[in-house]
Amino acid sequence: MIPTTPVPAKDGIANPAPLGLCAFGMTTVLLNLHNAGFFELNTMILAMGIFYGGLAQVIAGVIESKKNNTFGLTAFTSYGFFWLSLAGLILMGKWGWFTAPSDGAMAAYLGIWGLFTLGLFFGTLKLTRALQIVFGTLVILFFLLAAEHATGNESIGKFAGYEGLVCGFSAIYAGIATVLNDVYGKTVLPLG
Template sequence: MSTTSESRTQNPTAPGGAADPTRSIADPGPLGLAAFALTTFVLSLFNAGLAPEALEPTVLPLALFYGGLAQLIAGLWEFRKANTFGATAFVSYGSFWLAFAAYVKFIEPSIPEADHSTATGIFLIGWAVFTGYMLIASLRTTGALVAVFALLFLTFLLLAVGDLTGVDGIATVGGFVGLLTAIAAWYASFAVVTNATWGRQVLPTAPRS
C-alpha cells in the first residue's frame, strides 16, 4: 500500500533537500498486500460456501502467521518509510487477523451458540467503519488500492449485516465479494513487486494525483 515510497524512489531527496534515509529500504507494500490477499481468499472460500465448513480451522494458521504477523511487520516498515496510510492499514489489518484467530479459537466457544452470529456481526461492523474511512483516504493513492478498499468495505458490510440479521444469503454474497477483494489485493501486490523487479511500469496501478 506504499505510494509515498514510489515517489521517493524517483526523487532521492527528502523534503527540504535532505538525503532520503529510507531510499535503500525495500517497499513493504507488496508483502502486506499478498499476506492480506491469501488469508482473505481462503476465508472467503468458506464464507461463500465453496469449501466445507468443517475445514474452516485451516484459516487460523494463515491468520496468525501470514495475514497477521507478516502484515504487521509490513506495517511497521511502512512507519519507517514514512507512509502513514500503509502503516495504518497494514498494522490494523494484521491485527484484525490476529484478533480473528483469537476470537475463533478462544472467545466464540465461550459465547452461547444462539449468540454467535450477533457477536461476529458486532466484531465485523467496527471493521466496516474503519475500512470505510480508509477507503476515503485511499482515493489519493492508486486505482488499484481504491478497488481493494471499496471491495473490502462491501465485504465487511455484507458479512456484518448477514450475521446481525441472520440472513445467510447476505453473508454468502459477502464471501464472494471477499474473493474479489483478494484478487484485487493480489493484483496490487503483483503489480508493485513486478514493476519494482523490472525497474519500469509493467502492470498499471493507476496512480491518483
C-alpha cells in the same frame, strides 16, 4: 528464482506494501472460499490468518513506519491485528477460554471494521485505483458480513464470500503488480 541483482531501494528500505497486500489478499481469498461455501472453516484458514494475514501484515506495517508512510503503517498493522483478533475470537471460543461471540457481537465487530475501512478508503482517493478497488470492496465485504450476522441470513454471507474473492484477488494483483513494476523498473501491470 530470486534475482541475483536486487533492485535498490531509494531510502535503503525495501517497499513492504507487496508483502502486506499479498498477505491480506491471500488470506482474504481463503476465508472467502469458505464464506462462499466451498469448504468448512478449518485450521488452514486460521493458520493463514495468524501467520500470514496477521504477522506478515504487522511486519509490513512496522516497516511502513520506517518509510514514514502513515497510511501503510495504519492499514497493514490494523488488518494484521484484525486477522489475529479474528483467529482469537474463533479459537478462544472453541477452546472454552471465553464465550464465543454472539451474532450480534460479530455484527458489531465486523461493522466497526467496515467503518474503519471506509475511513481508510477516503485516503485511497489520493493513491492508486488498485488500492481504491481493494479498500472499496473491503468496505462492502465488512458490511455484508455484518449484515449476515445481524439478520441471520446465510445467503448474504455466501454472496459476501464471492464479493470477498474479488477483494482478495484485487489485493494480490496490487501486491504482485508492485513487485513486478519495481523489479522491471517500468509498468508491467498497471495500478492506475
